[in-house]
Amino acid sequence: MTTDPERQARLLERLAKLPKAWVAKKQEVSEDLFLMWLRPEVPFPFKAGQYITIGTGGIERPYSIASAPYEKLIELFVEYVLPEYGGKLTPLLWEMHVGESVSMRPKAKGIFTFQSEYHNHVMVGTVTGVAPFVSILRQSERDGVRGHRFFVMEGASHQDEFVYDTELERLAAEHPDTVTYVTTVSRPNAERNRSWAGPTGRVNTLVEEYLAKWSLPKDDTVVYLCGNPGMIEDVQARLKPKGWNFIEERFWKEEE
Ligand SMILES: Cc1cc2nc3c(=O)[nH]c(=O)nc-3n(C[C@H](O)[C@H](O)[C@H](O)COP(=O)(O)OP(=O)(O)OC[C@H]3O[C@@H](n4cnc5c(N)ncnc54)[C@H](O)[C@@H]3O)c2cc1C
Structure with missing residues (x-):
């Protein structure tokens, strides 16, 4: 304004x-x-x-x-x-x-879309940053996409911010060979997380551990990063020197 x-x-x-x-x-x-x-x-x-x-x-x-x-x-x-x-x-x-x-505006924009040339899609988002992944997963399920695997990693301060968890857990349960869903809270001691029993820590600090756990091949994997620019920069600093492929969507600019 x-x-x-x-x-x-x-x-x-x-x-x-x-x-x-x-x-x-x-x-x-x-x-x-x-x-x-x-x-x-x-x-x-x-x-x-x-x-x-x-x-x-x-x-x-x-x-x-x-x-x-x-x-x-x-x-x-x-x-x-x-x-x-x-x-x-x-x-x-x-x-x-x-x-x-x-x-x-009458036209949709953006190149943060499904990268069909890779078979492994690691989708890392913070809170509202999960939105484009939900779209891609819904469309892929509808189209009956085969031969691709999706690994969604969502980070938030509080567990009640995983607004699509029921939908993504259902997808993971119904397509266990195709969809994996991991959520992590960065403030495990907060009152809003008192019933939380899942992973803890900022999502950017867990990406390397999960890439290793899933044994993903670098040359056939793309890492999508969406939301908080601090998360995006940190993951890139960790993974870029190791040669991983990325695409990113930053929701705002970091303060100078
Ligand atoms: C390509 C793109 C896609 C986006 N998609 C979404 C989306 O799906 N959902 C969404 O909520 N926002 C999204 N954003 C951010 C959105 O455009 C606005 O910036 C945001 O909604 C805040 O608008 P505002 O006018 O109230 O404040 P602004 O003046 O735009 O921003 C003020 C401050 O708010 C903080 N901020 C901005 N966005 C967020 C956010 N999402 N979560 C937490 N803090 C934030 C930042 O510190 C920013 O400097 C997207 C941005 C881009 C560039």
Whole structure:
């Protein structure tokens, strides 16, 4: 959001000319996480793993799409960033109701998509960073993709931030040779984690251990990194010198 009134007026005018997407459904899933389903007013083709750019109040932001291309609604998984931590669009989205609308850029963007040339897909995400993996896995299940293995590693501070755990655990249980799902909490002693019995530590610190455990061949494996830029940089610093293949989607820039 700009404080220059003329620029703000131009931005609002530009956003007003974009197609709309209607809020069809919304669900708060933790104290600062929510799911939002949008019904675009124009066809919105995309590839699993791509993002949509939406806006309101003169502010636009990109969001990885969690739904698969075959689904009717565009599903987003969003963290509410408090205004005191720099949140601008998310406080507005947090307050939106079903039936209201956002602007949407008409084209999906992004190259953080399924890398079919590799057979092993290690998908490392922090909290909302799981969204593009959900899209890729839903589409792969729907398409009956064969010959590929998916290893999803999700990190969060608290266990209630694993919003897609039921879905991903089901996939792993139903396709044990194809899908593996690992979750880890970085604050094991927090009250919100009192019933947690799984792995602990930041997800970036566990990647090497799990790559070794799964005995993955470097030349036929791609590591997808999504979400917190600190996680992405740390994993790259650990794995790049060893020659692993990566793709990444950073959700924001690290402070200088
Ligand atoms: C390609 C791409 C895809 C993205 N996909 C998603 C997504 O699926 N879900 C999502 O919630 N966000 C996503 N983001 C981030 C999103 O675009 C916004 O930046 C975010 O929602 C905060 O918006 P804001 O206007 O409230 O605050 P901003 O002014 O955009 O950011 C303020 C600060 O909030 C923090 N922040 C930003 N995003 C997050 C986040 N996701 N989790 C925790 N802290 C954050 C950072 O410290 C940032 O400096 C994506 C960003 C990119 C570039």
